Amino acid sequence: MINELPVLDLSAASAGAEARARFREALHSAARDVGFFQLTGHGITAEETAALMRVMRDFFALPEAERLAISNLNSPHFRGYTRIGDERTGGSQDWRDQLDIGAEREAHVPAPGEPGYWWLDGPNQWPAALPELRTTALSWIDRLSEVARRLLHELLASIGAPEDFYDDAFADRPHLHLKLVRYPGTAPDGAGQGVGWHKDYGFLTLLLQDSVGGLQVDRGDGSYIDVPPLPGAFVVNLGELLEVATNGYLKATNHRVVSPAGSRERFSVPFFFNPRLDARIESVPFPHADRAPGVTQDATNPLFAEYGRNEIKGWLRAHPAVARRHHADLLTAGV
Ligand SMILES: O=C(O)CCC(=O)C(=O)O
Numbered sequence: 568m569i570n571e572l573p574v575l576d577l578s579a580a581s582a583g584a585e586a587r588a589r590f591r592e593a594l595h596s597a598a599r600d601v602g603f604f605q606l607t608g609h610g611i612t613a614e615e616t617a618a619l620m621r622v623m624r625d626f627f628a629l630p631e632a633e634r635l636a637i638s639n640l641n642s643p644h645f646r647g648y649t650r651i652g653d654e655r656t657g658g659s660q661d662w663r664d665q666l667d668i669g670a671e672r673e674a675h676v677p678a679p680g681e682p683g684y685w686w687l688d689g690p691n692q693w694p695a696a697l698p699e700l701r702t703t704a705l706s707w708i709d710r711l712s713e714v715a716r717r718l719l720h721e722l723l724a725s726i727g728a729p730e731d732f733y734d735d736a737f738a739d740r741p742h743l744h745l746k747l748v749r750y751p752g753t754a755p756d757g758a759g760q761g762v763g764w765h766k767d768y769g770f771l772t773l774l775l776q777d778s779v780g781g782l783q784v785d786r787g788d789g790s791y792i793d794v795p796p797l798p799g800a801f802v803v804n805l806g807e808l809l810e811v812a813t814n815g816y817l818k819a820t821n822h823r824v825v826s827p828a829g830s831r832e833r834f835s836v837p838f839f840f841n842p843r844l845d846a847r848i849e850s851v852p853f854p855h856a857d858r859a860p861g862v863t864q865d866a867t868n869p870l871f872a873e874y875g876r877n878e879i880k881g882w883l884r885a886h887p888a889v890a891r892r893h894h895a896d897l898l899t900a901g902v
């Protein structure tokens with residue numbers, strides 16, 4: 568049982584055969600045993616990170632009316648600002664506010680008979696007072712997509728699978744998603760749930776966190792480990808679709824954020840690297856795949872191999888007010 572997260576250096580993957588082999592071995596263990604690690608050597612500069620952090624702080628410092636002007640309650644695509652207390656995880660209120668941003672696309676209103684998850688494609692909402700947020704966030708999505716793509720190839724290679732196996736699933740219209748998040752200290756009721764225990768829905772999450780801390784990873788035995796802030800590193804975790812892809816050999820790991828003490832603020836930016844909404848995630852071939860234990864069976868959280876279904880399951884659960892306003896039919900008919 569590990570006591571701290573492994574730190575992996577992605578630049579080792581292009582530093583010669585021996586360094587690459589060692590990197591892949593460490594990546595394999597981290598992905599299989601913990602499902603979480605810290606990633607350095609990714610090529611994103613301190614300046615790029617600082618620019619994103621700066622514009623994020625500027626966004627949360629806008630008058631509340633300007634943030635609410637782009638509320639996600641306006642968006643059937645779940646894009647925009649969620650005020651503190653409107654998001655739920657594990658049935659309880661999270662104490663954070665956030666801006667959800669995705670790949671900039673036309674709305675795809677599902678025609679009769681088309682799956683409801685097409686609602687997740689659509690335009691973003693941007694704050695009028697902060698035009699640089701749009702350019703900075705969209706370029707962060709581009710830059711991190713490249714890192715995540717390389718990492719996914721390395722990860723598949725590390726378990727002995729064809730590294731390009733899911734390239735088609737990510738082709739043309741990957742469902743990329745960025746969240747700018749603020750944890751504004753502890754809720755008045757003292758609950759301490761910044762965000763409750765959950766797994767991410769897709770393939771890989773690359774998280775930038777500031778220096779406050781509070782992210783915890785479930786070790787599966789009732790205990791957890793803290794993820795201390797490591798300057799310059801991304802915290803990487805595996806989502807449910809990689810568990811589906813490997814028939815449970817790699818696991819999506821539960822994690823949560825404990826609220827900062829008092830009124831201290833914490834900022835974080837998770838980037839979710841996900842395939843096309845209509846990608847059906849076939850099992851990837853790798854040595855001993857037949858001995859994989861199978862995916863987690865949890866009646867309260869079914870895992871869907873059709874990525875869009877897995878994703879909209881999560882949105883309907885986490886954002887009940889948006890779901891009730893725009894998607895009453897999906898709530899009753901299911902995804
Ligand atoms: O803010 C964090 O550190 C983690 C956030 C998270 O797990 C999520 O939004 O899925």
Ligand SMILES: [Fe+2]
Nearest residue numbers: 765766767822
């Ligand atoms: Fe998460």
